[in-house]
Amino acid sequence: MASPEIETLTQALSRLPGLGPRSARRAVLHLLKKRETALDPLLAALTAVSQRLATCSTCGNVDTADPCAICADPRRDTRQLCVVEEVADLWALERSRLFPGRFHVLGGKLSALDGVRPEDLAIDALVSRVASGGIDEVVLAMNATLEGQTTAHYIAERIEAYPVRVTQLAHGLPVGGELDYLDEGTLAQALRARRPVA
Amino acid sequence: MASPEIETLTQALSRLPGLGPRSARRAVLHLLKKRETALDPLLAALTAVSQRLATCSTCGNVDTADPCAICADPRRDTRQLCVVEEVADLWALERSRLFPGRFHVLGGKLSALDGVRPEDLAIDALVSRVASGGIDEVVLAMNATLEGQTTAHYIAERIEAYPVRVTQLAHGLPVGGELDYLDEGTLAQALRARRPVA
Ligand SMILES: [Zn+2]
Ligand SMILES: [Zn+2]
Numbered sequence: 228m229a230s231p232e233i234e235t236l237t238q239a240l241s242r243l244p245g246l247g248p249r250s251a252r253r254a255v256l257h258l259l260k261k262r263e264t265a266l267d268p269l270l271a272a273l274t275a276v277s278q279r280l281a282t283c284s285t286c287g288n289v290d291t292a293d294p295c296a297i298c299a300d301p302r303r304d305t306r307q308l309c310v311v312e313e314v315a316d317l318w319a320l321e322r323s324r325l326f327p328g329r330f331h332v333l334g335g336k337l338s339a340l341d342g343v344r345p346e347d348l349a350i351d352a353l354v355s356r357v358a359s360g361g362i363d364e365v366v367l368a369m370n371a372t373l374e375g376q377t378t379a380h381y382i383a384e385r386i387e388a389y390p391v392r393v394t395q396l397a398h399g400l401p402v403g404g405e406l407d408y409l410d411e412g413t414l415a416q417a418l419r420a421r422r423p424v425a
Numbered sequence: 426m427a428s429p430e431i432e433t434l435t436q437a438l439s440r441l442p443g444l445g446p447r448s449a450r451r452a453v454l455h456l457l458k459k460r461e462t463a464l465d466p467l468l469a470a471l472t473a474v475s476q477r478l479a480t481c482s483t484c485g486n487v488d489t490a491d492p493c494a495i496c497a498d499p500r501r502d503t504r505q506l507c508v509v510e511e512v513a514d515l516w517a518l519e520r521s522r523l524f525p526g527r528f529h530v531l532g533g534k535l536s537a538l539d540g541v542r543p544e545d546l547a548i549d550a551l552v553s554r555v556a557s558g559g560i561d562e563v564v565l566a567m568n569a570t571l572e573g574q575t576t577a578h579y580i581a582e583r584i585e586a587y588p589v590r591v592t593q594l595a596h597g598l599p600v601g602g603e604l605d606y607l608d609e610g611t612l613a614q615a616l617r618a619r620r621p622v623a
Contacts, residue, residue, distance in 0.1 A: 229488070229494065229516075229519075230477075230488050230489040230490060230493075230494050232470065232473040232474045232477060232489045233474060233488065233489060235466075235470045236467075236470035236471060236473075236474050238470075239463075239466045239467040239470045239471075240467065242463065243452040243455055243456070243463070243467075244448070244451050244452060244455050245444065245448035245451055245452060246443065246444065246452070250442070250443035250444075252516065252520075253442050253443055253513075254441040254442060254443060254444070256487075256512060256513055256516060257441055257442050258441070258471075258474070259474070259478060259487040259512070260487060260512060262475075262478060265437075265440060265441070266471070266474070266475055266478070267475070268433075268437045269437040269438065269441075270468075270471045270472065270475050272430065272433045272434035272436075272437045273434060273437075273456075273464070273467065273468045273471060274468065275430040275433070275434075276430045276431060276434050276456070276457070276464070277460075277464055277468050279428075279430060280457060280460060280464070289454075289457040289458060290427070290428050290431065291428040291431060292428060295428075296427065296428050314454060314457075314458060315454055318427075318450065318454060321427075322450075
């Protein structure tokens, strides 16, 4: 009985992670009732992000500028590079505020099962960054899964000829755990105890 | 470390009911990564709703047209009028598809505590609708709270002089329960067993 526009909005919201059909309806109702304080600000924020959305051509982060805010920040330590599987992992590490360097997003992990090969990930770009110099340490922050660790070892081999220290997060991570779901304490411990790749 | 635009979007989303800061961040990340399938459709839907958002001048429903889709629907039974406290209650009853008539949204409930008086609610407008004729039954679908029932009794007195049957939802509703949170079965039972106001 709601208008087509409202139905469409409800469906668009219900497809967001964490919002089912019921909570989407409640959110829509809230937006309709609070035009000035909820709908208009959300619309303006979405418009602003949409107009400027960009994937960082340096690190693969998604942001509203290219280079992204992290790559453009002169206070970041350019000698430390943290390699992550996904943008979500980068954000999780950023929230912890523990890593002072820059990032490199692979866009996934090697997987025989899913047919993901090295050339499907931003691994050549990573090797180029390392080869161009100025980096002392590459922190491999893959998930503590079989595929994550396979990916870490593959990358360690690809960059072992370069004069960089290659480390990985300590396995204080729970086995099978994914970075984006961990609390900051666990992340902090794993980062502090990072060790050279054997 | 995210750009101001992304921070603003995250905050706007986190203020929606059911979305905390953490789920808002996950939703934003999803939007950024799925531009074509998530961000653009949501932006288009919000824009469409924003451009046409209206409060129905007949019943008080929020919709993208005035009169709203319910008031404009010729298949609705104009002889039955269901009075609810809030738009959320109207939507809850609509989802149950049990009420064939039209609605009247009060915009709240009488409350000595909160200083809500009859003139603060759309009660005069309700009396006018009843006075203008063509209505056989007014269903008072207030919440089963003290204030909801006080409001129902006040309205019953205001319209008792008119030739309409005044009923209220059966108290199959759990005491203290609010319409918008009830399952359809409970709503259906309460509506079927509605009874004249004593
Ligand atoms: Zn970047
Ligand atoms: Zn209406």
